[in-house]
Amino acid sequence: MKKIPLFDLNRHNKPLQRQILASWKKNYQKNEFTSGPETVEFERKFAEFCKTKYALAVHSGTDSLIISLKAAGISKGDEVITTPCTFSATADAIIHVGATPVFVDVDSKTGNISPAAIKQKITNKTKAVLIVHLYGIPCDLQEITKLIKEKNLILLEDASHAHGSLYKGKPVGSFGLAGCFSLYPSKSLGALGNAGIIVSNNRSFIQQARMIANHGIKDSQTKYTHHLNGFNKLIDNLQSTVLLHKLPLLPKVIEKKLQITQHYNEAFIKNGMSGMIIPDHCRPSIYVFAFQVKNRDEVKKHFEKLNIDTGVYYPTPLHLQPSFQFLKHKKGNFPNAERFFAQTLSLPIFPELKNSEIKRIVNAIKTIPRS
Numbered sequence: 001m002k003k004i005p006l007f008d009l010n011r012h013n014k015p016l017q018r019q020i021l022a023s024w025k026k027n028y029q030k031n032e033f034t035s036g037p038e039t040v041e042f043e044r045k046f047a048e049f050c051k052t053k054y055a056l057a058v059h060s061g062t063d064s065l066i067i068s069l070k071a072a073g074i075s076k077g078d079e080v081i082t083t084p085c086t087f088s089a090t091a092d093a094i095i096h097v098g099a100t101p102v103f104v105d106v107d108s109k110t111g112n113i114s115p116a117a118i119k120q121k122i123t124n125k126t127k128a129v130l131i132v133h134l135y136g137i138p139c140d141l142q143e144i145t146k147l148i149k150e151k152n153l154i155l156l157e158d159a160s161h162a163h164g165s166l167y168k169g170k171p172v173g174s175f176g177l178a179g180c181f182s183l184y185p186s187k188s189l190g191a192l193g194n195a196g197i198i199v200s201n202n203r204s205f206i207q208q209a210r211m212i213a214n215h216g217i218k219d220s221q222t223k224y225t226h227h228l229n230g231f232n233k234l235i236d237n238l239q240s241t242v243l244l245h246k247l248p249l250l251p252k253v254i255e256k257k258l259q260i261t262q263h264y265n266e267a268f269i270k271n272g273m274s275g276m277i278i279p280d281h282c283r284p285s286i287y288v289f290a291f292q293v294k295n296r297d298e299v300k301k302h303f304e305k306l307n308i309d310t311g312v313y314y315p316t317p318l319h320l321q322p323s324f325q326f327l328k329h330k331k332g333n334f335p336n337a338e339r340f341f342a343q344t345l346s347l348p349i350f351p352e353l354k355n356s357e358i359k360r361i362v363n364a365i366k367t368i369p370r371s
């Protein structure tokens, strides 16, 4: 029995190889490697996809977060409330702008930040809340946006797992001041290398973000006037070219991953388990299919025996990572987050999975050993 990989970049990228290389040849001939018309078009189309007015494409998802925090005016002395159930880039970005990440516990079913827990941690130093739509499942945006308004805070969304996820029909990334996306190759919309993008409805915010990402330059007419101390973080045009080829395919990617999710979830129900929880009012763009299981190591071995790859996103909540020890958190501080990551396990989910492979995974779900 052939191994079913967790993700297969080759299957995903191969059908696009000819088109992308042909476009890259044009970039090459015109020497459009950094800025270029493809970047302008990709930003316009991605903003349209997210139903926002503006977008700014940058070098990576991490950069999209750092630049957004900076452009939102967050700096030393500020507190930013965030989740421990995420990839480290989310909270690292807060550190990189000199602010303090304030972790709070998560919802036990989705692993997403708990609005009630946010409320408890708001102080007079709190400037922003940085939420993460984990695995593509939207956070409780109704409660969160209500709280943000009430307390006059800034909402930033790390939507790196959630390209095209809808909450009450509205795309995630468009709820706060900024939506930040990683376009890393394995993401539902992925470049051929590192890339990221910020979306926003706020013109002055995006202008500020663009200056930060481009050495403080306001426009091409005053190329050597630097209005602030910025970075060289605008996306490479070659990546915009790739992303322009891939963006039109994204709705189909989302649809296919949702269909596979439904197949898996039905199998979980047949086995008396919950599968991946999708809250009401959401149409998620699933990044990874993740479920909760107490006997995770045993279940991982069950899939291994059947030659099916599994993943753990992520093994350790951030408050227990060595890099955040300076915040002096202890085991037990955020019990839901700790339990959630101790019990999370992911199965292969990508649009190019063959029906025979999906069937094998479905059968394997039906025979998961119970704890």
Ligand SMILES: Cc1ncc(COP(=O)(O)O)c(C=O)c1O
Residues within 6 Å of the ligand: 060, 061, 062, 063, 086, 087, 089, 090, 132, 158, 160, 161, 181, 182, 183, 184, 194, 195, 196
């Ligand atoms: C939730 C989350 N935020 C941010 C990032 C950082 O994105 P990048 O790797 O593009 O810098 C990632 C990367 O996987 C992520 O999963």
